[in-house]
Amino acid sequence: MVLVTVRLAPRATLEQAMRRLKLSEKDVDTGYGLVLIDPGEDLYGLRVSEAAARRIDPSAGGGPYADPRIEPYGPPD
């Protein structure tokens, strides 16, 4: 899965994001939900399948962005 971004009104919901991006529940990691990235810009992020990200109209949302694996920096081997 990948991250995509969308600009919405303050206190937006995942449902509003899905409507704006024309996505269904099967496209989206609903457990992850909608995350406010930058309140100054009303910019939100959500996690979607790569196929769904490819369908998003660039005028409606940003991305796709990588969601790389992260690991602890220790102990070194």
Added chain:
Amino acid sequence: MRVLIQLRPSPDVVAAVADPGATATTADVADGLPGVALDHSFTPVAVPRPVPATGGDPLSLNQALTFSLAAEDATVMVRGEISDDELSTRLTLLPALHRDVVGVFADPVIEPNPTCGGDGPVGDWHDVERLLDVAGLGAEGMDGSGVALAVLDTGINTAHVTGRLGRDLTLDATRSWNPDGVHGTPGGFPVDHGSMCAFDALIAAPRATLLDLPVLLSRRPGGSALDGMLSDAVAAFAHLRTVLEAQPAGSRALVITNSWGSFSPRWDFPVGHPGNYSDNPAHPFNLIVSSLEQAGADVLFAAGNCGRECRDSRCAYPDRPITGANSHPGVLSIGGVDTAGERVGYSSQGPGRLTSRKPDICSYTHFSGSGAFGDREPDSGTSAACPVAAGVVAAVRTVWPASRLAPAQLRTLLRRTADDRSDVGFDFDYGYGVIDASGVISSLRRRAARVA
């Protein structure tokens, strides 16, 4: 970078250098090389000129040669240091700006093998307490009281940490947060990397309030037992912004310690792709880091364990291993030194990918501390160095909330007061130097006097 500079001064100067009875100094040979901090304690050395036999190739060393120390043949070598971030410019300009310069060569440090992964501990956490002048911080009222210190890691086991510290700790379960799908009670996770980080953060800030955010326990698709996905960190930072905004504006104090990163470009979009993370300040995680820092949070990231001398086997970036938010301009990137003050061989070197001047500073690691990996195993990696530094930041915040000293100002203060390990300020091994809490205390006293 330390360099050797080969010069061809006038023959009388060469003769003075070559004469064992004379005492020519670096100043006699080469004063005023622009951009070079000359080492005046180094006695210039005469370098003989290789001379081929008659008819030989003047450019080849693979032939019979004689060596001439005659004043008109020989050159002279002096020693100095060039700032890492000016290196290429200086190397190009020096011969053009100074006609005596013949060449500039690396002068690699010759030293015993640095501390590496698998080595035993170097000192213990009480040595770190002493080196960080925790008593001095405490005397200034800087003990972390009332400061929220968020540990984004594998979860904290408070019973283990209190047992090892020999004192109680404060953990705020209400403001802690689990990623979706991670079950467990704040402070009740199995003893692992996160408990080490919590222990190490509390060395300098014993009364800080821990927030437990086990982002590395994610079971999101694509994750495994002890790693997570960057999206979980995005969500964790979004939660922390609500924590920060719930604090009164005049006394905001939130320190976020991150001892993790992405080891491999395999999980990322290629550099240059608009969705790339490692080199892209517009990636959502890098944006949310900026947003939180601007709102008043202090964000610290470990520089990583991909140092040239003994890099972790997981390191897969071919160069510039300080990537993504670990190299963000709005965070402190923390390298590692042992309690002898020597850089550990696995501590990642700059330049960073989002910002060149990384790491910012170094802090202590590879000491006997939490015992999270076994009684005889050190708290190691830049994973330990980062929360040790975060503890100092949390201690400062006890008295100096973000409204009095913005995160950017505190970062500057920590860089300026760091114990410089080179002759020219910043370098890509130690950054601006080793964290110096005593220097921070003195500087803040002066600042308080000015404000009063």
